[in-house]
Amino acid sequence: xxxxxxxxxxxxxxxxxxxxxxxxxxxxxxxxxxxxxxxxxxxxxxxxxxxxxxxxxxxxxxxxxxxxxxxxxxxxxxxxxxxxxxxxxxxxxxxxxxxxxxxxxxxxxxxxxxxxxxxxxxxxxxxxxxxxxxxxxxxxxxxxxxxxxxxxxxxxxxxxxxxxxxxxxxxxxxxxxxxxxxxxxxxxxxxxxxxxxxxxxxxxxxxxxxxxxx
Amino acid sequence: xxxxxxxxxxxxxxxxxxxxxxxxxxxxxxxxxxxxxxxxxxxxxxxxxxxxxxxxxxxxxxxxxxxxxxxxxxxxxxxxxxxxxxxxxxxxxxxxxxxxxxxxxxxxxxxxxxxxxxxxxxxxxxxxxxxxxxxxxxxxxxxxxxxxxxxxxxxxxxxxxxxxxxxxxxxxxxxxxxxxxxxxxxxxxxxxxxxxxxxxxxxxxxxxxxxxxxxxxxxxxxxxxxxxxxxxxxxxxxxxxxxxxxxxxxxxxxxxxxxxxxxxxxxxxxxxxxxxxxxxxxxxxxxxxxxxxxxxxxxxxxxxxxxx
Numbered sequence: 001x002x003x004x005x006x007x008x009x010x011x012x013x014x015x016x017x018x019x020x021x022x023x024x025x026x027x028x029x030x031x032x033x034x035x036x037x038x039x040x041x042x043x044x045x046x047x048x049x050x051x052x053x054x055x056x057x058x059x060x061x062x063x064x065x066x067x068x069x070x071x072x073x074x075x076x077x078x079x080x081x082x083x084x085x086x087x088x089x090x091x092x093x094x095x096x097x098x099x100x101x102x103x104x105x106x107x108x109x110x111x112x113x114x115x116x117x118x119x120x121x122x123x124x125x126x127x128x129x130x131x132x133x134x135x136x137x138x139x140x141x142x143x144x145x146x147x148x149x150x151x152x153x154x155x156x157x158x159x160x161x162x163x164x165x166x167x168x169x170x171x172x173x174x175x176x177x178x179x180x181x182x183x184x185x186x187x188x189x190x191x192x193x194x195x196x197x198x199x200x201x202x203x204x205x206x207x208x209x210x211x212x213x214x
Numbered sequence: 215x216x217x218x219x220x221x222x223x224x225x226x227x228x229x230x231x232x233x234x235x236x237x238x239x240x241x242x243x244x245x246x247x248x249x250x251x252x253x254x255x256x257x258x259x260x261x262x263x264x265x266x267x268x269x270x271x272x273x274x275x276x277x278x279x280x281x282x283x284x285x286x287x288x289x290x291x292x293x294x295x296x297x298x299x300x301x302x303x304x305x306x307x308x309x310x311x312x313x314x315x316x317x318x319x320x321x322x323x324x325x326x327x328x329x330x331x332x333x334x335x336x337x338x339x340x341x342x343x344x345x346x347x348x349x350x351x352x353x354x355x356x357x358x359x360x361x362x363x364x365x366x367x368x369x370x371x372x373x374x375x376x377x378x379x380x381x382x383x384x385x386x387x388x389x390x391x392x393x394x395x396x397x398x399x400x401x402x403x404x405x406x407x408x409x410x411x412x413x414x415x416x417x418x419x420x421x422x423x424x425x426x427x428x429x430x431x432x433x434x435x436x437x438x439x440x441x442x443x444x445x446x447x448x449x450x451x452x453x454x455x456x457x458x459x460x461x462x463x464x465x466x467x468x469x470x471x472x473x474x475x476x477x478x479x480x481x482x483x484x485x486x487x488x489x490x491x492x493x494x495x496x497x498x499x500x501x502x503x504x505x506x507x508x509x510x511x512x513x514x515x516x517x518x519x520x521x522x
Contacts, residue, residue, distance in 0.1 A: 007366075007371075010368065011366065011368065074368065075244070075371045077244075077444060078368065139366070139367050140367065140368065142364040143365070143366065144361060209367070211444070
């Protein structure tokens with residue numbers, strides 16, 4: 001059909017973009033695990049830089065996709081829906097990069113008794129972001145099913161919120177110095193922010209799918 | 215051939231106003247380009263007029279007086295009214311304008327031909343109502359199919375685009391088949407226009423020319439100002455309009471493509487909730503439907519009194 005070549009190009013580019021976002025999140029997970037395990041600072045810096053590079057690659061791919069979309073590749077409505085959705089996903093990658101930079105520059109020391117909590121928060125945030133990526137992919141496979149996957153992202157985001165709240169509660173119940181508490185709180189909030197943005201991106205996916213479910 | 219000037223003008227005006235009824239929803243939804251729509255419409259209108267336009271020509275020919283001067287005046291009066299409405303961006307019924315003009319001339323002569331009129335009037339009322347019903351049915355059926363079909367959102371766009379062009383071509387075909395009678399039916403039986411086949415072909419060409427040159431403004435009214443359309447809604451509305459027109463082409467009564475598409479668009483709007491229908495715009499269109507035959511009748515009566 002007339003549109004099919006352009007369709008394949010758009011889908012391939014968006015798939016590549018999502019892989020970059022997944023790589024960015026994986027690099028952040030490695031960076032945080034490095035920091036939590038007490039690894040040498042050089043290693044933490046290297047992982048943080050890797051996260052930033054992955055985020056930059058994601059940005060470049062997203063811009064390429066936007067140019068293709070603006071080249072009148074699709075229906076105007078589909079074009080604007082996809083651009084809005086890509087911007088939402090981009091905010092997730094930005095949040096991951098922001099956490100990596102915070103770990104690198106602030107060198108916040110996580111007390112041993114809080115490390116498991118941070119690990120748990122990271123796992124829940126990763127699960128949320130993974131589901132969000134799955135929802136986006138589903139738009140190009142079975143858009144009717146994308147709505148249900150988007151709903152799951154919301155549930156996972158709530159669980160990430162719980163983990164974040166638990167950390168903050170424990171931090172301020174501890175004997176740490178106020179400044180240390182604030183840094184730990186901010187770190188937890190920033191990690192939780194990834195899940196918040198993943199939920200917003202999933203909302204865009206839901207709206208995009210529902211609009212086509214007449 | 216100069217006498218056909220009235221018919222040519224009317225055909226052009228009908229094409230300009232009614233092409234919008236076929237492709238207006240798709241063009242206003244920005245799914246199909248205006249140039250693509252205009253060309254497909256023009257080609258299919260000529261085909262429809264030539265292959266299936268004769269019954270409509272015969273019906274209207276039976277209503278009209280067998281008088282070349284009357285035929286020219288009727289065509290010209292209807293064309294003026296339709297062109298004015300097109301310039302205002304209002305979808306108007308060419309069928310009603312033509313019938314109004316014919317009756318206006320008849321009333322001037324104190325010899326209006328009421329035979330066949332009841333059948334025509336019933337079909338006029340049935341057209342938008344039928345289109346509403348068909349649109350509701352198609353909307354429901356189509357949505358069930360889409361819900362159960364696994365596909366990418368972009369594949370859905372491709373499918374809808376393809377279907378819109380195909381249905382638009384079909385709608386253009388039925389427009390030609392159904393409405394060519396409005397354009398050249400008044401000439402049927404007059405000297406030298408005895409061949410309905412030739413009248414059908416000429417009428418189709420006139421309509422096609424109007425579609426290509428002047429239909430964009432009414433397209434935006436039909437497609438955007440009455441009910442906000444996406445690709446699926448545009449497809450349902452166009453399909454319902456095309457099918458309704460084809461039914462009446464078989465019956466042999468020229469009906470209004472405008473009324474068919476407005477009925478179809480309203481049907482789609484109702485499926486999405488009554489707030490989806492722009493009531494003010496609907497009233498504006500309804501008023502023009504009422505005024506166009508009356509205005510055409512008055513104008514035709516006036517022009518017929520002008521010495522030849």
